[in-house]
Amino acid sequence: MQRSDFRFFHRLRVRWAEVDMQKIVFNAHYLMYFDTAIADYWRALALPYEEAMHALGGDLYVRKATIDFRASARMDDMLDVGMRCARIGTSSMVFEGGLFRQDQFLVGCELVYVFADPATQTSKPVPQVLREVLEGYEAGEPMRSVETGDWATLGEGAGALRRAVFIEEQNIPESLEWDAHDAVVLHAVARNRLGQVIATGRxxxxxDGMSHIGRMAVHRNLRSGGHGAAVVRVLEDAAKARGDREVALNAQRSAERFYARLGYAAHGEGFEEAGIPHIEMRRTLKP
Known part of the structure; x- marks a missing residue:
């Protein structure tokens, strides 16, 4: 195997607890490395695994796992775990993995999964939409789309995600989450290829020529996947199209570095909103 065989990589560092008395990675941990990588592979597909499988009416069960040892990884090595969907049968999927230290191929694997009914664990045909997602990802196709619209069009999906993030995860009171702005402002949602809403904003x-982005939320299992940034950029484009010169937002302090990477700068003093530390941030829109 070569690095060029893979589109997807998961990076990890070998920990002290993973090496044996020979000071090399204990063989059983390699399977854990590949299992960790395949969980991240689903995130690269923009699929929150549990919700996606529920929507598809099934789940995946390991049928066979094969490890091919070529060379050993050692304590503190930085490793890249490549993963790809190699074949899709009627009810099975074959994933191939490769473990690399820089360009050196260390360990390979083959994981065979069967798509099955969770209640009976009897096999079912792989849904066509899942087949298209997997084949599309390996072909380099985008895994999300972003659309804008009003609350009547997008509110059901956007509202469900905001409820999950702000009310259930962050314990913000419902009375502070919903307001009169929702009915009249522009909303944006990012969807995966199952149609599930994975990010939203308004x-x-x-x-005075300044727009304000708010209610930014990303599915908790899919953060750091670029979905929030995609929503921000679409909203910025909408602001620019109507002639606005600047965009502001009230960023939670925990997300300040995220917005800074998108070109936003802190403005003024920090403050609390709904009991959570915030800072106003602004970005000038180029003509």
Whole structure:
């Protein structure tokens, strides 16, 4: 195997607890490395695994796992675990993995999964939409789309995600989450290829040439996947199209570095909103 055989990689560092008395990675941990990588592979597909499988009416069960040892990894090595969907049968999927230290191939694997009914664990045909997602990813196709619209069009999906993130995860009172702006502002949602909403945000009306982005939320299992950034950029484009010169947002302090990477700068003093530390951030829109 070569690195060029893979589109997807999961990076990890070998920990002290994973080496044996020979000071090399204990053989059983390699399977754990590949299992960790395949969980991250599903995130690369923009699929929150549990919810996606529920929507597809099945789940995946390991049928066979094969490890091919070529060379050993050692304590503190930085490793890249490549993963790809190699074949899809009627009810089975074959994933191939490769473990690399820089360009050196160390360990390979083959994982055979069967798509099955969770209640009976009897096999079922792989759903066509899942087949298309897997084949599309390996072909380099995008795994999400972003659309804008009003609350009547997008509110059901956007509202469900906001409830999960702000009310259930962050314990923000419902009375503070919903307001009159929702009915009149522009909303954006990012969807995966199953149609599930995985990120959302909204663009308030401009004041003195400044728009305000708010209610940014990303599915908790899919953060750091670029989905929030995609929503921000679409809302910025909408602001620019209507002639706004600047965009502001109230960033939670925990997300400040995320917005800084998108070109936003802190403005003024920090403050609390709904009991959570925030900072206003702004970005000038280029013509």
């Amino acid at each position: 663009l308030l009306h401009a004041e």
